[in-house]
Amino acid sequence: MSNDSPTFIGRLLSSVEFKLIFSWLLVVLATMALDTNHTYWDSPGEAAQLVLRQTVLLGFFALGSAIIIISGGIDLSSGSVIAMSATVFGSLMIVLDPEGFRQGHVSTVAVVLAIAGTLLVGAMVGTLHAWLITSVGLPPFVATLATLVGLRSFSRGLTPTLTGGKSQIDFPDADLRDVLKDVTSISIVFVLFALVLWILMSRTVTGRHLQAMGGNEQAAKLSGIRTDRMKWLAYVIGAVSASIVGIIMFADSGSAKPDAMARGYELNAIAASVIGGCSLQGGLGTIPGTILGCLFLRTIIDAVQKIVGAGSDVFEGMIVGIVVVVAVTFSQRGGGKLVGKRFFSNEIGWTVIPALGLLSGLSYLLFFGNREWYAPYQAVVVFFVVVSTLIARAVMESFTKSSDAP
Amino acid sequence: MTSPIISIEKISKHFGGTRALHQVSFDVMPGELHAICGENGAGKSTLMKILSGVITDYDGQLYIDGQPVEFRGTRDAETMGISIIHQELNLVEQLSISANIFLGREMRSGWIFRNDRDMHQAASELLRSLDCDIPTTRLAGSLRVGDQQLIEIAKALSLHSRIVVMDEPTSALTESEVKRLYRVIAKLRSQGATILYISHKMDEVFDLSDRITVMRDGQFIQTLTTKQTNPRQITKLMVGRDIESLDLGPRPERGDKILEVRNLSLAWPGHARGYRLKDISLDLHRGEVLGIAGLMGAGRTELLECLFGASEIAPTGEILLDGDSIMPRHPSEAKRWGLALVTEDRKRLGIFSNMNVGRNLSICAMREATIGPLLSDAKERDVCDAMVEKLKIKTAGLEAPIGSLSGGNQQKCIVGRWLQTNPKVLLLDDPTRGVDVGAKAELYRVIRGLCSEGLGVIVTSSELPELLTLSDRIMVLSEGRKTAEFAIEEATQELIMEAATGGWQPSEGLVASDD
Numbered sequence: 001m002s003n004d005s006p007t008f009i010g011r012l013l014s015s016v017e018f019k020l021i022f023s024w025l026l027v028v029l030a031t032m033a034l035d036t037n038h039t040y041w042d043s044p045g046e047a048a049q050l051v052l053r054q055t056v057l058l059g060f061f062a063l064g065s066a067i068i069i070i071s072g073g074i075d076l077s078s079g080s081v082i083a084m085s086a087t088v089f090g091s092l093m094i095v096l097d098p099e100g101f102r103q104g105h106v107s108t109v110a111v112v113l114a115i116a117g118t119l120l121v122g123a124m125v126g127t128l129h130a131w132l133i134t135s136v137g138l139p140p141f142v143a144t145l146a147t148l149v150g151l152r153s154f155s156r157g158l159t160p161t162l163t164g165g166k167s168q169i170d171f172p173d174a175d176l177r178d179v180l181k182d183v184t185s186i187s188i189v190f191v192l193f194a195l196v197l198w199i200l201m202s203r204t205v206t207g208r209h210l211q212a213m214g215g216n217e218q219a220a221k222l223s224g225i226r227t228d229r230m231k232w233l234a235y236v237i238g239a240v241s242a243s244i245v246g247i248i249m250f251a252d253s254g255s256a257k258p259d260a261m262a263r264g265y266e267l268n269a270i271a272a273s274v275i276g277g278c279s280l281q282g283g284l285g286t287i288p289g290t291i292l293g294c295l296f297l298r299t300i301i302d303a304v305q306k307i308v309g310a311g312s313d314v315f316e317g318m319i320v321g322i323v324v325v326v327a328v329t330f331s332q333r334g335g336g337k338l339v340g341k342r343f344f345s346n347e348i349g350w351t352v353i354p355a356l357g358l359l360s361g362l363s364y365l366l367f368f369g370n371r372e373w374y375a376p377y378q379a380v381v382v383f384f385v386v387v388s389t390l391i392a393r394a395v396m397e398s399f400t401k402s403s404d405a406p
Numbered sequence: 407m408t409s410p411i412i413s414i415e416k417i418s419k420h421f422g423g424t425r426a427l428h429q430v431s432f433d434v435m436p437g438e439l440h441a442i443c444g445e446n447g448a449g450k451s452t453l454m455k456i457l458s459g460v461i462t463d464y465d466g467q468l469y470i471d472g473q474p475v476e477f478r479g480t481r482d483a484e485t486m487g488i489s490i491i492h493q494e495l496n497l498v499e500q501l502s503i504s505a506n507i508f509l510g511r512e513m514r515s516g517w518i519f520r521n522d523r524d525m526h527q528a529a530s531e532l533l534r535s536l537d538c539d540i541p542t543t544r545l546a547g548s549l550r551v552g553d554q555q556l557i558e559i560a561k562a563l564s565l566h567s568r569i570v571v572m573d574e575p576t577s578a579l580t581e582s583e584v585k586r587l588y589r590v591i592a593k594l595r596s597q598g599a600t601i602l603y604i605s606h607k608m609d610e611v612f613d614l615s616d617r618i619t620v621m622r623d624g625q626f627i628q629t630l631t632t633k634q635t636n637p638r639q640i641t642k643l644m645v646g647r648d649i650e651s652l653d654l655g656p657r658p659e660r661g662d663k664i665l666e667v668r669n670l671s672l673a674w675p676g677h678a679r680g681y682r683l684k685d686i687s688l689d690l691h692r693g694e695v696l697g698i699a700g701l702m703g704a705g706r707t708e709l710l711e712c713l714f715g716a717s718e719i720a721p722t723g724e725i726l727l728d729g730d731s732i733m734p735r736h737p738s739e740a741k742r743w744g745l746a747l748v749t750e751d752r753k754r755l756g757i758f759s760n761m762n763v764g765r766n767l768s769i770c771a772m773r774e775a776t777i778g779p780l781l782s783d784a785k786e787r788d789v790c791d792a793m794v795e796k797l798k799i800k801t802a803g804l805e806a807p808i809g810s811l812s813g814g815n816q817q818k819c820i821v822g823r824w825l826q827t828n829p830k831v832l833l834l835d836d837p838t839r840g841v842d843v844g845a846k847a848e849l850y851r852v853i854r855g856l857c858s859e860g861l862g863v864i865v866t867s868s869e870l871p872e873l874l875t876l877s878d879r880i881m882v883l884s885e886g887r888k889t890a891e892f893a894i895e896e897a898t899q900e901l902i903m904e905a906a907t908g909g910w911q912p913s914e915g916l917v918a919s920d921d
C-alpha cells in the first residue's frame with residue numbers, strides 16, 4: 001500500500017490487523033489482572049512459550065486454510081489430513097528403516113525421505129481435492145467433507161497393518177522428537193513458511209490471481225486466468241500445510257493416534273482465518289491477519305483456561321464459537337455497530353432471549369462452580385440480569401426507527 | 407360500448423436514474439387479446455410487473471373494472487383475478503405439478519394436514535381442460551419447458567383469473583407446443599378471459615391479437631386495431647426512436663482483414679430449437695466496427711463468448727485470426743491470440759468489487775507490472791496511471807474502490823484492463839448498458855479512437871441508434887441465425903428491426919386451429 005494516501009493512519013486504525021493487536025493486548029492485560037495464579041507475572045517465558053507453540057501449530061494449517069478461503073473455496077479436511085500425515089510419516093519411517101525404528105534411532109536419510117514423502121502425500125490429497133472440485137464438479141464443501149471422513153478412516157486402517165495390530169504408532173526416536181517438537185525450531189520453520197506465503201499472496205501475480213478468483217470467479221476466468229490451476233495450487237498449499245502440522249504433532253504428542261488426533265481442528269483453522277479478516281465469500285483476507293487471528297484465538301483460549309482454572313480444553317469449543325460470532329459480527333460490511341441495529345425486536349429475537357439468558361447462567365455455573373465464593377443464587381441472578389437487559393434492549397429497539405429496512 | 411377492464415393512467419416508474427416508464431396510459435377491453443410490442447427496454451415487462459403486483463411503488467393510477475386499485479403484492483393482484491405467466495417460469499422444480507399449482511394456498515384437511523389427494527385431483531382436472539394428461543405427481547423440474555408453461559397457465563386457471571398476462575410465452579417452445587398454446591389461448595378466450603400478450607414476434611401478434619399497443623423507451627406510442635395495420639407499420643412504430651446526432655469525427659480507414667468466422671454453430675442440448683447459434687459467418691477488418699443487432703435471446707452474447715473461448719460447450723466451425731485457424735477453448739487462450747472481451751453483465755462478470763480501481767485495471771496483464779517474479783507497486787501504478795490518462799477515467803485515484811466509480815467509468819476500467827494486453831480484436835458486449843448519456847458518448851469516442859489505432863472491434867447493443875452511430879457494418883441475428891448484414895449507408899432502424907423480428911410470413915399451420 002502506498003504511504004502517500006491521506007487516510008493512511010485512518011486505514012491503519014480501521015484494519016483488521018490493528019483491531020486484532022489491540023484486542024490481543026486487552027486479553028493479555030485482562031489475564032494478568034484476573035488470573036489468580038498470576039502465571040503471566042510469575043513465569044512469563046513459560047506462558048509465552050505455551051501460547052507460541054499452540055499458535056504456531058494452528059498457524060501452519062490456518063494459513064493453508066486461509067489461502068483456500070481467500071481464493072473462494074473451503075477446506076474441511078485439515079484435521080484428518082493432519083492425522084493421516086502423522087500416520088504416513090510414522091509408516092514411512094517403519095518402511096524405510098525398520099531396524100532403526102525398533103531400536104529408537106531412525107537414520108537421517110530415512111527421516112528426510114519420510115518427511116518428503118509425507119509432504120508429497122499431502123500434495124496428492126490437495127490434488128485430489130482440486131480434481132474433485134474442478135473436473136468432477138463437486139462443491140468444495142462436499143469434496144473436502146468426503147476426505148474429512150475418508151482419510152481418517154484410511155489412516156486407522158493403515159496403522160495396524162504396519163504396527164502389527166496396534167491402533168497407534170509411537171514416535172521412535174527421542175532425539176529426533178526433541179528436534180521436531182522444539183518450539184524454537186518449529187517457530188523458525190513457521191516464520192519461513194509464513195513469509196513465503198505472504199510474499200506469494202501480496203507480491204506475486206499468482207497471489208493476485210488467487211484473490212481475484214475468490215472475489216469473482218467468473219470474471220477471473222473471463223479475464224484469462226486459469227482458475228482450475230489456481231484452485232489446484234490453493235488446495236495443494238492447504239493440504240501440504242496440514243501435512244507439516246501432522247509431522248510436528250506426531251513428535252509433539254509422542255504418538256500418532258489416527259482415531260483421535262487433531263479431530264475438529266479444521267474448524268479452528270477456518271475460525272482463525274475468519275477472525276483474521278478472511279471472508280468466507282472469498283476475495284478478502286491477508287496472511288498477517290490470519291496469523292494474528294491464530295494468536296488472538298490461542299491467547300483467549302489460554303486466558304480463559306488461566307482465569308477459570310479449568311486447566312483443560314473443555315471450554316475451547318465454546319470460546320472459539322463465541323469469538324467467531326463476535327468477530328464476524330463486528331467485521332461485517334456495514335455491521336460492527338451496536339447502535340441502530342435491530343437484534344431482538346422481531347419474533348425470533350424475543351424467542352432467543354431466554355436461550356441467551358440460560359446460556360449465560362449455565363456458563364457462570366460451569367466457570368465458577370468450583371470457587372469457594374460461589375453460590376447457586378448467583379447463576380440465577382446472572383440469568384435474570386441478562387434476560388432483563390436483553391428485554392430492555394428489545395423494547396428500546398422497537399421504539400426506535402430501524403435504519404436497515406429489510 | 408363496454409367499459410375497459412383495465413385502465414392504465416399516467417403510470418411512471420424509475421429505477422434509480424433510469425426511466426423505465428413515463429406517463430403510460432391505455433385501456434384494455436374485456437375479453438380481448440391485447441398484444442404489447444416494443445424493443446428491448448421499451449418498458450413492456452416493467453408495466454406487466456406493475457399490473458401483476460410484482461412492482462408496487464410507481465406513480466400513476468391503475469383501474470380494474472373502473473375501480474382504482476393499489477396492489478401490495480402479487481397476492482392482491484391474484485385476488486383481483488390477474489395472473490402473469492413470466493418469461494422465466496416460477497416453478498419449484500423439486501415439487502410435484504399439483505404442489506406447484508397450489509403453492510402458498512394448499513388445500514388442507516382439518517387444521518394440520520395437507521390434502522394432497524384433493525390437490526392432485528383438482529390439478530388433474532385443470533390439466534385435462536388444457537389437453538394435457540401428465541400425471542400431476544410428477545416433479546415440475548422433470549417437465550419440458552412447454553409443459554412447465556402449461557402448469558403456470560393451469561395455476562392461473564385455478565385462481566379463476568379473468569386477466570392473464572403472458573410475457574413472451576413462445577420463446578422456448580417447439581412448433582407443436584406453440585400450436586397447443588394457441589389452442590389453450592382460444593380456450594381461455596372462450597371462457598371470457600382477457601389476455602395481455604407480450605411478444606416481438608410479428609407472426610404471433612398478427613395471428614392472435616385483436617389490438618396492438620406499441621411502446622418505445624418507456625412511453626406509450628399507439629394502440630392499433632390489428633385488422634387495420636400491418637407488421638411493417640408496427641416495426642416502424644417500435645423503432646421510431648430519435649437518433650442523437652453525435653459527431654465522432656471521420657471514420658478510420660478500413661485495413662486488412664483480421665478476423666474471419668466460418669459457419670460457427672453452437673448446440674443447445676435440451677432445447678426445442680437445438681442450437682444457440684447456427685452457421686454464422688462474418689469478417690472483421692482492422693480499424694472497423696462491426697455491429698451486431700438482435701433482440702433478447704438472438705445469440706449476440708453467445709456469439710462473442712464462442713469467439714472468446716468462454717462458451718460452456720465447444721462451438722463448431724472455423725475462426726481465423728490473421729489467417730491462423732484458432733478455436734480458443736479458454737479465455738486465456740483467446741487472450742494469448744490477441745482477443746479481448748468486455749462482458750455484458752458488468753457486475754457479475756466484469757468487476758472485482760473488493761479490489762480497487764488500480765487492481766481492476768491491471769488484472770489482465772499482471773506480467774507488465776512485475777520485476778522478476780515479484781509485483782512492483784511502482785510499475786503497476788505507472789501502467790494503470792497511463793490507462794486512466796488514456797481513457798480519461800474519472801476516479802479519486804487508483805486506491806479508490808471500484809464501486810465508487812460511475813457505471814461508465816467502471817466500463818472504461820474494464821476496457822482499459824483489456825487494452826493492457828494489446829489486443830488485435832476487441833469484443834464489446836452491450837458496452838453502454840446502464841451507462842448514462844454523457845458517458846456513452848465518451849465510450850463511443852474511445853471505441854473510435856481504438857479503431858484508428860488499428861484494432862478491429864465487434865460491438866453488440868440492444869440500442870439500434872447506438873449501433874448506427876458506432877458501426878461501419880451491422881449484422882443482424884434472429885434466434886441464433888444471421889438474417890441480414892448491412893453496410894452503414896444502407897442500414898435503417900426499420901430494416902434492422904425487420905430482420906431481427908424474423909420478418910413476417912403468414913403461417914398457415916398456426917392460424918386459428920380452434921375451429
